[in-house]
Amino acid sequence: MKQDVKSKIATHQAGLRPATRPVELVGMDEEELVSLCGQMGEPPYRGRQIFSWLYAHGVSEFSQMTNIPKGFRAKLGEAARLEALELDRESKSADGTEKYVWRLRDGARVESVRIPMRNVNGVMRWSLCISTQVGCAMGCAFCLTAKMGFIRQLTAGEIVGQFLAARRLLARGERFHNVVFMGMGEPLDNFGATVKAVRILTHPRANGVSAKRLTVSTVGIVSRLRDFVSAVPGVGLAVSLHAADDETRGKLVPVNRKWNLRALIDECRELPVGERRRITFEYVMLRGVNDSKRDAKELSKLLEGLKCKVNLMPWNPFPGTPFERPGDERVEEFRRILLAAGLVATTRTAKGVDILAACGQLADSSRLDGPGGLKQLNPL
Ligand code: SF4
Missing domain, CATH: 1.10.150.530 (DNA polymerase; domain 1)
Incomplete structure (x- = not known):
């Protein structure tokens, strides 16, 4: 009803x-x-x-x-x-990326990141990365947000509020060209608020962002993928893969123990994403963990025949972690293997690494001291 x-x-x-x-x-x-x-x-x-x-x-x-x-x-x-959040702190990277820490009504903090991108004609465009939860329950081994644990869900107002507040900080005449739900939290673990926020932001009278310029990233909550794609058709979907075999992925992304790669990829093959859409598979590259030629070949095999794009993300470091970033040559070699197999593959340029604003680096630092904090990361 x-x-x-x-x-x-x-x-x-x-x-x-x-x-x-x-x-x-x-x-x-x-x-x-x-x-x-x-x-x-x-x-x-x-x-x-x-x-x-x-x-x-x-x-x-x-x-x-x-x-x-x-x-x-x-x-x-x-x-x-009106205002659901206020600016607590902002920091600016040498590359122009800006990180905003928002204080919510209950004192919790979340982060959004404004990222400058130049298009092929050299025109500056802004992307905005926003959060959907305070902390995250998914426990990905390479992610700083995971070290906070799960604190609470954001409301749709707090998700949309990040966009509205960040938009007010743009210079006159500027706008956000892209919005990505890739900040703190797993969007599909906060399904209702995420869907509502996406619908508001892409509403034709909201002057937010078009559906094709909005992407939601998920770690692969298989039971929610179909509902999500049906609820907000036309919106981009990015799935965090990070490994091409279950053993490695199970260590990096614990949710793989619930839905393994076969379940995830089979579901992705069936998703009604639309004729002109490709699913993006995110692949964070960790030296000696998932960056070998063999990994690249297995990944090519896994994604064979699937209309998709692979986005390679050399890992962005943060203090106290056992992981290392692979060298550029290794990343390029990995990408070439994917291209040779007929896949579309790109390498994401890291932005905002110096202010802990890049992918996997977002966290409320005040919650990272003490038990479960940075010093207690578990090596694989
Ligand atoms: S990578 Fe995303 S899903 Fe995984 S722990 Fe970090 S925020 Fe959560």
Whole structure:
């Protein structure tokens, strides 16, 4: 049975605060905003106006909603609130990458990364990498976020809020060309909030980002892949592979013990990703662990006939870890083997390594001291 809007709003508000606290507007979809306005005696179009103010204009104050009558703005200001997070810290890499640490209402912190990219014509474009959880339960061996453990899910408002807050920090006329859900957390382990956030960000009236420019990365929660692709068609899917045999992948990505490579790849072959879409397989390269010629050949065999792209990511180091990054030559040799097998393969240029903003380097450092902290990483 379709969940009614009232209970959806209740669900949206649940988890973070008791009913007496103000309604969080960021994270509500258009239907919910229309319903909320109806409950407050306003016509449906008022909800659509607020949707536009929240997401297309990204206002941070009710006074900026200039086509909403002053009286209703005041009422709204008493019953609801806008900003779901505030900037706690920012750091800038020598390569122009910026990392933002956001403080959430309960004091938890998550990170987003703004990455500069030049296109073939040399035009600067920005990508934004956002988080979906505080910490992560997946325990990938090479990832700093994993060392935090799982703290809590982010709400859709906190996921969308990272985009809105980061967009406000762009210079006039700039926008985010791409958005990737590759920050802290496993998006499909926070399925409902992730899907809702994607729908809001790609809504035609939200002025966020087009579906084809938004990519969600998963470690391979096989039971959720089909539902996800159906829920947000056209959105890019990146699957973290990181090894071509179960023994190695089981050590790097513990979820492989639940869904092994065969289960994952068989499901990927069947996914309705659309004619023009390729699944991206992410492959973090670790010296002496998964970077041999044999690994490259096994990977080619595993992905044979699958419409996909392999994105090689030489590992980005962080303190206290047993892993090492392979040399450029080894990475290129690995890539050449994939290309010779007919696969599309690219190597990701690491950005923001010096400020711990690159892939696998995001974490709330205050949570990394003590038991389970950086000094307690387990070598393979
Ligand atoms: S790599 Fe992604 S899924 Fe794995 S522990 Fe890190 S954040 Fe979680």
